[in-house]
Amino acid sequence: MKGMLNRKLEAPKVRAEFEHRQRFLKLEVQILLALEDRGWSYEDLAKASGIHRQNIWRDLKNGGLHKASLERVARYAEALGLHIYHFLMSPKQERKLLPRLQRALAAA
DSSP: OHHHHHHHHHHHHHHHHHHHHHHHHHHHHHHHHHHHTTTOOHHHHHHHHHHOHHHHHHHHHHHHGGSSSSHHHHHHHHHHTTTOOOOOHHHHHHHHHHHHHHHHHHHH
């Protein structure tokens, strides 16, 4: 018996949107963890990045990061002392490389 999520994910458009948002959710989690590690609030990030606090709130609440510009995400990363790497991968490359990269990052 399939659960409701699995039934919905059988639709190609729904699955594509879900996978798209999952990528941004992972970025959002990384930013939130970096904020937590520094003991920073959204106000602290606003001061360090020069981005208005309400934009940060919108981006980091309820999965809104997928609507943020790449420049804004890069400014968050820079303010938090993180490096953002810009590259594009095909789905085949992603399936092959991302699990290895995730394991390497987890071990670091």
